[in-house]
Amino acid sequence: MANDRSVGGGIFAGSVLGILAYAALLYYFPLFILEITAFLAVALLLGILAWIGYTMATTPPPEPMTDIPEVKADKSTSRPEEK
Numbered sequence: 001m002a003n004d005r006s007v008g009g010g011i012f013a014g015s016v017l018g019i020l021a022y023a024a025l026l027y028y029f030p031l032f033i034l035e036i037t038a039f040l041a042v043a044l045l046l047g048i049l050a051w052i053g054y055t056m057a058t059t060p061p062p063e064p065m066t067d068i069p070e071v072k073a074d075k076s077t078s079r080p081e082e083k
Contacts, residue, residue, distance in 0.1 A: 025033045 022033070
């Protein structure tokens with residue numbers, strides 16, 4: 001199994017290669033790449049908002065708490081009484 005350092009190194013190398021590839025694509029196809037990037041950014045944001053909305057709409061509300069147990073204060077953790 002791979003250790004954390006090798007996984008981190010792989011993520012770092014992949015990120016640097018991704019930046020270089022993105023820069024090269026921007027150089028050769030600037031308008032097309034910027035349009036794709038803007039679309040993906042907006043689609044990702046709206047997708048996350050849709051997921052949050054779907055989760056909120058389909059999650060049942062919690063049942064109300066009717067029987068709340070009484071909590072007794074421990075003398076060792078309570079504050080000293082003022083005189």
